[in-house]
Amino acid sequence: MKIYTYQGKKNVSGEKIRQMRNMKRMSQSALAAKMQVEGVMLERDSISRIEGGERFVADYELRVFAKVLGVDVKWLLNEQ
Template sequence: MPSRRKTSLPDKLQGATKKNIIGERLRLARHHHTPPLTADALSALVYERYGLDITPNMISKVEGGFRAAFDYEVRAFAAVLKLSSDWLLGLTERKTLLTDT
C-alpha cells in the first residue's frame, strides 16, 4: 500500500481541523445581524426562502464544528444573512453585503 504524501494547506486553511470552517463565522453573523437571529429564526428564514429544512440543532452542530455544511447550505446562510459566502468560508475579511435573492 503506497504511503500518503502529506501536503501543506494554504494559509487560509491552516487550523481547519473541525468538520467545517464556517461555524464560528456563522455564529458571529447571527449575533451581529440586525436584529440578532436565534438558531430557530435562522432555521425558519432558510426554510421560508429556500425550502431547506435545516433545524436549529443542525445549525448548532455546524457552529460547534460537529457537522459539515453542504455548499447549498452555505449559500443559503450567506443569502439570508446578507453576507458573502467567501466571508463565511474564511476566504476574505470583507463581509460584502448582498442584495436579497
C-alpha cells in the same frame, strides 16, 4: 460517504455563521426558519451543530446561509 475533519472540525464556516447570526441578533431557531423559507430544511439543533463544527455544511447550504445572513460566501469561508 466519509466526512473528514479540518483542524478538528467538520466545517470552516460555523464560527462565521454564529458571528453574523449574533450580530443580527437572530436566534438559532429564527435562522433555521429563514433557511427553511429558502428551501433548506434545517432545524435549530442542526444550526447548533454547524456553529460548533460538529456537522458538515453542504455547498448549497452555504450559499443559502450567505443569502440569509447577507454576506458573501467567501466571508463565510474566511477568505475575506
